[in-house]
Amino acid sequence: MQIDNLSMQEELRQMKADYDYLKADMDRQRIINRQLMERVLRDHVGVLDANRKTALASMGAAILITLAAAYVRGLDMCLAGMIAAFYALMLIGYVFIYHKLGKIESGTDNVLATVTRLRNFKRNYMIVNTGSWVLVAGLMCFLLPEIYDTFRMPEHGIAAIAVMCAALLAGICSQYVMDRKVIKACNDIINHLKDRS
Numbered sequence: 001m002q003i004d005n006l007s008m009q010e011e012l013r014q015m016k017a018d019y020d021y022l023k024a025d026m027d028r029q030r031i032i033n034r035q036l037m038e039r040v041l042r043d044h045v046g047v048l049d050a051n052r053k054t055a056l057a058s059m060g061a062a063i064l065i066t067l068a069a070a071y072v073r074g075l076d077m078c079l080a081g082m083i084a085a086f087y088a089l090m091l092i093g094y095v096f097i098y099h100k101l102g103k104i105e106s107g108t109d110n111v112l113a114t115v116t117r118l119r120n121f122k123r124n125y126m127i128v129n130t131g132s133w134v135l136v137a138g139l140m141c142f143l144l145p146e147i148y149d150t151f152r153m154p155e156h157g158i159a160a161i162a163v164m165c166a167a168l169l170a171g172i173c174s175q176y177v178m179d180r181k182v183i184k185a186c187n188d189i190i191n192h193l194k195d196r197s
Contacts (some may be wrong), residue, residue: 041192045104047185051178052098059091079146086135092127096123104189111193122186129179
């Protein structure tokens with residue numbers, strides 16, 4: 001009886017040691033998973049922050065450059081005002097959508113609220129960019145004839161329009177690449193948050 005009691009106590013001690021070992025291993029794994037999640041989240045949030053800073057700085061600079069170039073080169077102020085208003089509308093759109101997104105950090109908000117904010121941001125981001133491209137198309141309808149008419153020789157006007165179209169194409173390509181990165185970052189953050197919950 002005493003022997004059975006001792007062997008049972010030994011088994012219980014061994015089971016407790018195994019349990020403590022497994023618990024410590026699970027705690028280490030949980031810490032590693034949390035660190036990996038935070039790193040992934042930080043990388044994707046970095047894409048969104050970089051896009052926000054780049055967009056706001058470039059649109060602010062574009063407004064100033066447009067107005068300065070109009071003043072220095074004698075461009076029609078109505079046309080320069082239309083271009084500056086276009087950039088100002090885009091700037092307001094980006095400020096609005098990033099303000100509504102708020103700050104995304106791991107563990108500071110519940111997962112459902114963060115996923116909802118990201119989905120709304122993604123939708124608003126696409127709306128702002130689609131609206132801006134519609135405005136660009138409308139602006140080009142006014143801008144290209146004005147550019148052509150400012151040159152005395154038609155060849156120079158056509159060359160200026162070709163340069164403007166090349167710049168527009170470069171802008172479309174760079175915006176497409178940036179939009180893909182932002183949308184992918186949003187999707188990846190949403191997927192990681194869903195996996196965590």
